[in-house]
Amino acid sequence: MKNSKSKNFIKILVTVVTLMFLMPLANAEDTWPVKGNFANGAKAWAENCTRCHNTRDPRELRDDQWITAVYHMRLRAGLTGQETRDIVTFMQMSN
Amino acid sequence: MKFNKMFRYLLYTLSLAVLFLPAISASAAETVAQSNKSLQQQIDELNRKIDEAKESSAKPVHKHESSDSLIHLAGYADVGYVNGESNDGSFGVGSFSPIFHYQYKDLVMLESELEFEINETGETEVAIEYLTVDIFLNDYVTLVMGKFLSPIGQFRQNLHPSWINKQPTAPVGFGHDQAAPVSEVGIQFRGGVPAGPVKINYAVYGGNGPALEENGGEIEAIETPGLNVDGDGKKVYGGRLGVYIPALRLDLGASGAAGRAAVWDPSVDPVTYERSRDYQAAGVDFGTKFFGIDLRGEYIKQTVGKQAASVAPEKAEWSAWYSQVAYVISPINTEIALRYGAYNTPERTTNRTQTAISVNYLFANNVIGKVGYENNEIPNELNPKQRVDNRMLVQLAYGF
Numbered sequence: 001m002k003n004s005k006s007k008n009f010i011k012i013l014v015t016v017v018t019l020m021f022l023m024p025l026a027n028a029e030d031t032w033p034v035k036g037n038f039a040n041g042a043k044a045w046a047e048n049c050t051r052c053h054n055t056r057d058p059r060e061l062r063d064d065q066w067i068t069a070v071y072h073m074r075l076r077a078g079l080t081g082q083e084t085r086d087i088v089t090f091m092q093m094s095n
Numbered sequence: 096m097k098f099n100k101m102f103r104y105l106l107y108t109l110s111l112a113v114l115f116l117p118a119i120s121a122s123a124a125e126t127v128a129q130s131n132k133s134l135q136q137q138i139d140e141l142n143r144k145i146d147e148a149k150e151s152s153a154k155p156v157h158k159h160e161s162s163d164s165l166i167h168l169a170g171y172a173d174v175g176y177v178n179g180e181s182n183d184g185s186f187g188v189g190s191f192s193p194i195f196h197y198q199y200k201d202l203v204m205l206e207s208e209l210e211f212e213i214n215e216t217g218e219t220e221v222a223i224e225y226l227t228v229d230i231f232l233n234d235y236v237t238l239v240m241g242k243f244l245s246p247i248g249q250f251r252q253n254l255h256p257s258w259i260n261k262q263p264t265a266p267v268g269f270g271h272d273q274a275a276p277v278s279e280v281g282i283q284f285r286g287g288v289p290a291g292p293v294k295i296n297y298a299v300y301g302g303n304g305p306a307l308e309e310n311g312g313e314i315e316a317i318e319t320p321g322l323n324v325d326g327d328g329k330k331v332y333g334g335r336l337g338v339y340i341p342a343l344r345l346d347l348g349a350s351g352a353a354g355r356a357a358v359w360d361p362s363v364d365p366v367t368y369e370r371s372r373d374y375q376a377a378g379v380d381f382g383t384k385f386f387g388i389d390l391r392g393e394y395i396k397q398t399v400g401k402q403a404a405s406v407a408p409e410k411a412e413w414s415a416w417y418s419q420v421a422y423v424i425s426p427i428n429t430e431i432a433l434r435y436g437a438y439n440t441p442e443r444t445t446n447r448t449q450t451a452i453s454v455n456y457l458f459a460n461n462v463i464g465k466v467g468y469e470n471n472e473i474p475n476e477l478n479p480k481q482r483v484d485n486r487m488l489v490q491l492a493y494g495f
Contacts, residue, residue, distance in 0.1 A: 080288065082234055
């Protein structure tokens with residue numbers, strides 16, 4: 001039992017470390033404050049934001065609130081980082 | 096003698112002071128006047144700035160100065176009324192579920208949902224529905240750690256909030272301690288990858304896993320509240336792979352989990368666990384939209400294997416499925432949703448088939464009034480189709 005436990009732990013560790021090595025990808029370009037593409041954002045919004053629930057009106061939230069809301073949805077919907085930044089930009093320019 | 100000298104010196108100083116006092120106060124008055132003047136100038140300046148600010152705030156301001164840390168409060172709540180065969184009409188508060196978001200740049204996010212509910216004796220109960228720290232490792236992978244909604248299936252993680260659910264209740268079998276796993280405490284990686292015309296989304300996780308509730312020599316339920324301690328010392332691993340085809344507006348998903356789980360006795364302190372046994376979960380789900388029709392469905396099951404050393408040695412399986420079709424009649428902001436589902440358990444009397452209809456008025460896209468009717472039956476009973484607890488439900492749901 002102890003053995004399988006430590007094996008699992010090693011499995012997790014290896015995965016985490018591998019992923020950590022992929023991290024520089026995220027920091028390759030400066031992505032903060034969010035700079036996305038409005039047109040791509042409009043498309044990604046239309047494609048993704050009605051999959052699970054009614055559309056939320058861009059005017060509902062302030063610019064800063066749209067950042068956290070769309071990053072939350074990035075996790076829910078499995079959006080890529082680029083799609084997320086594009087949608088944030090679209091929301092911020094449409095509210 | 097000495098005292099006398101000192102006294103005279105004091106008197107001398109004092110009289111000098113009295114002589115010069117007018118001069119001193121005059122210069123003090125001058126200083127005061129000067130500072131008054133500069134204060135007045137500052138006040139004028141401020142007034143001008145306020146006037147300027149007033150003018151600019153006449154138009155709506157959505158903009159914010161960019162900051163590295165962000166805070167956002169979201170969430171949902173619902174209130175309602177139920178009238179059923181086992182309930183002679185009650186008003187009720189469903190839940191108040193505030194969600195807290197804290198974000199540092201595009202590196203990390205903390206998301207936490209609390210759930211406040213009023214129980215039958217009028218007391219308020221609080222639970223942490225989820226609490227995770229999410230690290231955005233790169234554009235395609237996010238590490239999620241803490242207590243999260245089970246990535247198995249779709250209803251529990253993405254459709255249960257009352258402003259999203261198109262019916263006042265969860266489909267039969269998709270509630271707590273039923274066929275669908277609810278929460279997990281562990282580590283998860285999730286994200287999305289574009290693959291030509293389709294988008295792939297995924298979640299893989301490892302966690303403490305469920306505990307098994309035993310009653311009368313049988314396993315009564317698989318409990319998945321998100322256990323904070325791995326009592327049996329055996330983890331459960333699983334995930335969901337989803338494909339989204341934008342051209343067809345079609346979401347497809349397949350989930351699975353495997354590991355071990357044990358019968359527990361939570362009534363003793365410390366909680367005790369039996370020897371563990373096999374545990375498995377599996378599910379498939381779909382969702383699509385065409386001509387304004389919203390169609391979705393899901394099948395989910397959880398199984399536990401045999402364990403000869405257990406007070407409940409037999410294996411057991413819980414499964415449930417539902418399908419729902421909904422349509423919004425836009426001119427009158429009204430939505431009609433129809434759902435059919437079934438729940439199968441090891442104990443025949445808890446099996447159900449359920450037909451539900453709800454007519455929803457969309458006050459706004461996130462503020463929904465629902466009037467629903469639910470027909471629940473025990474299938475395959477000799478006494479043909481025994482009806483149980485059919486009910487009428489009214490609900491006002493607000494997602495904020």
